[in-house]
Amino acid sequence: MVVKVYGPAYASPKRVIACLIEKGIEFEVVDIDILKGENTSPQYLNLQPFGVVPVIQDGDYTLYESRAIMRYYAEKYKSQGTQLLGNTVEERGQVEQWLEVEAQNFHAPVYDLVTQVLFGPLLGITRDETRLRQDEEKLVRVFDVYEERLRTSKYLAGDSFSLADLSHLAFGHYLMSSLKKEYLIRDRKHVSAWWDDISNRPSWKKVVQLYPYPV
Amino acid sequence: MVVKVYGPAYASPKRVIACLIEKGIEFEVVDIDILKGENTSPQYLNLQPFGVVPVIQDGDYTLYESRAIMRYYAEKYKSQGTQLLGNTVEERGQVEQWLEVEAQNFHAPVYDLVTQVLFGPLLGITRDETRLRQDEEKLVRVFDVYEERLRTSKYLAGDSFSLADLSHLAFGHYLMSSLKKEYLIRDRKHVSAWWDDISNRPSWKKVVQLYPYPV
Numbered sequence: 001m002v003v004k005v006y007g008p009a010y011a012s013p014k015r016v017i018a019c020l021i022e023k024g025i026e027f028e029v030v031d032i033d034i035l036k037g038e039n040t041s042p043q044y045l046n047l048q049p050f051g052v053v054p055v056i057q058d059g060d061y062t063l064y065e066s067r068a069i070m071r072y073y074a075e076k077y078k079s080q081g082t083q084l085l086g087n088t089v090e091e092r093g094q095v096e097q098w099l100e101v102e103a104q105n106f107h108a109p110v111y112d113l114v115t116q117v118l119f120g121p122l123l124g125i126t127r128d129e130t131r132l133r134q135d136e137e138k139l140v141r142v143f144d145v146y147e148e149r150l151r152t153s154k155y156l157a158g159d160s161f162s163l164a165d166l167s168h169l170a171f172g173h174y175l176m177s178s179l180k181k182e183y184l185i186r187d188r189k190h191v192s193a194w195w196d197d198i199s200n201r202p203s204w205k206k207v208v209q210l211y212p213y214p215v
Numbered sequence: 216m217v218v219k220v221y222g223p224a225y226a227s228p229k230r231v232i233a234c235l236i237e238k239g240i241e242f243e244v245v246d247i248d249i250l251k252g253e254n255t256s257p258q259y260l261n262l263q264p265f266g267v268v269p270v271i272q273d274g275d276y277t278l279y280e281s282r283a284i285m286r287y288y289a290e291k292y293k294s295q296g297t298q299l300l301g302n303t304v305e306e307r308g309q310v311e312q313w314l315e316v317e318a319q320n321f322h323a324p325v326y327d328l329v330t331q332v333l334f335g336p337l338l339g340i341t342r343d344e345t346r347l348r349q350d351e352e353k354l355v356r357v358f359d360v361y362e363e364r365l366r367t368s369k370y371l372a373g374d375s376f377s378l379a380d381l382s383h384l385a386f387g388h389y390l391m392s393s394l395k396k397e398y399l400i401r402d403r404k405h406v407s408a409w410w411d412d413i414s415n416r417p418s419w420k421k422v423v424q425l426y427p428y429p430v
Binding site for chain 2: 049050061063064065067068069071072075076089090092093094096097099100101103104105108141145148149
């Protein structure tokens, strides 16, 4: 069964697609144009009631929330492609810890920067400068912790690339490109080396090449 | 080995403790007084570099981020106590989806309300009325989706209580008590019945009785 992924132009679906490529799972994409409001059509809301991307359909199985989708495929096809959840329950614990750090500490400020600075002008959202400053302060704190961690560990959750690293690519790419905040990564030796490592994986290069970012 | 849980007075560690009780896992607690800044001591930061609670120690295994800790124990002791991750990979996918909805859509606005309204006066944080209004709007949207879901499903992820439901208890309690926003839950028939069901579980009643909320 070919997995259908909705919204490949946007960042969160790219996280799912990179995971599918790492696992060697066949997929096809369905474009959703958020700028045209296609994410709020009754048909789409029937699939994803919050009106956000991605959602996947795999036969009659439907799932949303990018990190839930990645966990599902990484577990279902454990022995196929790259092992992304560690080899033991303890290793998976570490992957889950850093995946939560990504979701709770890294994602929120970058998402807000992307929404305000990049999509804001297109969607008529007024910039909140105080919040933009807070976002940057939060990211500085996050990357300071990552720098310490990556000083003694090749990847966030340990010696191997995992979902915890992969999950940073989709929005990390915005920091390195349209948001012009590459200094947050480049000013930190170990974070910088880690970024080069993970963003040069064939899976991620393929995602960026196949599905250009809209902004 | 007895699991050591740091910060039982606060909401996120309560989520972990409820999970340990559901699984029948022995634990002990270590108090951390955030209002006195104990979470920013060098010893604590060594365990949890972001200075937040909880963190657990289990022999020489250390883990933080409450949802990662819950997943770890729910998986490690799969066949002991309440099954909290579903019985199949597909069921776990649904649990993960709703656990992400909790983390991404429910948690952020309630956490902001708790921080601004309840802890704000104690920590000298100025209230941002626009943001408080946005938080409430987000919660209305979330509970509207839950109401639809719970119309046809007893629990968020399906027929059985899971981590997805459990994860709402710690901050949901604030809506029902100090924040005085119980109408968000009580105005919705199915959400209201769901809340009564999950908050009356012996595990949760024990958590609230043993570890009173600080505000």
